[in-house]
Amino acid sequence: MPAYLSAHGINGKKQNQTLQTVAAHNTREIQAELRGGPGARIDPSRVHLNRTLAGPETAEEIVASHARILEMFGAQPKRKDQITLIEVVADPGQQLENPMAFFEAAKDWLVCWYDCPLLHAVVHYDEAAPHMHCLLVPVRDGRLQGDAIMGKRGDLARMQRDFQATVCKRFGIDPPPKMSAAERKRASLQIIDALIRQGARLSADQKHQLAQALQTAADFPSLVAAFSTAKPTPIGVEKPSKKAA
Template identity: 30%
Template sequence: MQKAQYGILRLAKYKGPEISNIEAHNERKKGKYASNPDIDNSRKNLNYHLVEPVGKYRAELNRLIEEYGCRTRKDSVRVIEALITATPEFFKGKKKSEVRAYFQTALEFIEKYQDSKTILSAVVHMDEKTPHMHLSFVPITQDGRLCAKEILGNKKKLTWWQDEFWKHMVEKYPDLERGEAASMTGREHIPPRLFKEAAHLTRQAKQITDLLENTNFFNAGKNTDKAVELLQKFFPAMENFQTQVRKYDKTISSLKSDNVSLKRQTQDLSRQVKEATSSSIRKKMNDARLRADYENLQNLMNCIPPEILELAKRGQLTHSDRER
């Protein structure tokens, strides 16, 4: 089973003295980074900005606060930093232009909810093991107040940020999985890799049952040998798949009840595709397909004779077994 790929968004608040430190780190103003041995100074030239800083972070944030007429306190949060990246598996094999496109898509997500004028810098670091972007902005609300609490809010609002980030990114990168806890709906997102694994295992199981169905007096030994060989590869993958699927039992068991309404909904899909609900309809269709694949696998497994299954589990096939 392929490794999961997660889009990652981390949000942090900064008040005073830390602002100079994050600027020095983000803009690579230090000669050495003893605290971060992953930084390779010979690759610093590969870093780039999607938003260039106009000046020093502190001077620019003070200018913005004055421009918007924000009231401040000594302990006011003045900068929010979004660290945006993905798991290493996502970046594997991607061209520089594809990596840049990922971070550009993430920048567009932030700009949906934060005035682009409040962004101090968006810099992509390519000089560490995994590409990532540091995006720093001044937490000014739509009505012109300096209020990080309103923007980041409580645990529910932070979950909202994670949900919206995933929804935005998965439109362009459908293999990305939701990296945090399920949102408040109580229904877990089923990872795309499980759909692919179900389809792959279904093809394998079908190949095995076809072999056994086409077995006769003349080819019994050859077909049985081949079926056992295929089953020995199939079993570990199937067990791994079943373990993964159990995590989503609650979601999968609820899918059957969706099927009747799905038939009605798909009749109107061409009209609804332009509406926001279309993505949830597509999700239900995908989920229902996974349930069908899973049930088909169970049915296919039931068609395989027990003695053949036992041979595959033992991992050997004796001459007397073939003769039988």
């Protein structure tokens, strides 16, 4: 099964996507997430298996380190909606003989690819599949450049190819299958059906507009994987909208 790679910019506009919240989630300091039970994503009995690859051990220290990096580079945000953090999630998509070697290689590759400071990296073994969260501070030339560092659609596609060729191939992970236009259309309709089953109320026009947006979204493979609607193209990259950049 192919690997999964997703990236998104964090600007703090959403309450569950602030630096503090992301850091607390990654370090397992949100008690509501650790209750366990049916349907829980995190198994509290396995939290001790998680491994920090880089950066501080606590959310408070991560936030403080982020502030120090911005101060060191003289790169303070000029707008409230400016991207101040990039989070990348990497999952090999299969069992590996040495998963930590894959995660270390993925972390090192991400640092080289983004060419900006690494704030934190942790591997989670307490969910259904082992995966890594990397937090990077999008600073270049003394400025926060989240949108530029995230890149455009062509840059994101190139990132996917390079990750596969540089990291995944080394660990015998198959490249992602290509999805035809028909497959993308079918998967988008299945995502909409899943949303409706979860309580979303959409008019016929809204369904049509959403289907069109999904089929052309840069993060479409990630959406497919999240809703488990079809065989995904797992190496996907999420890019925030221009309004959030």
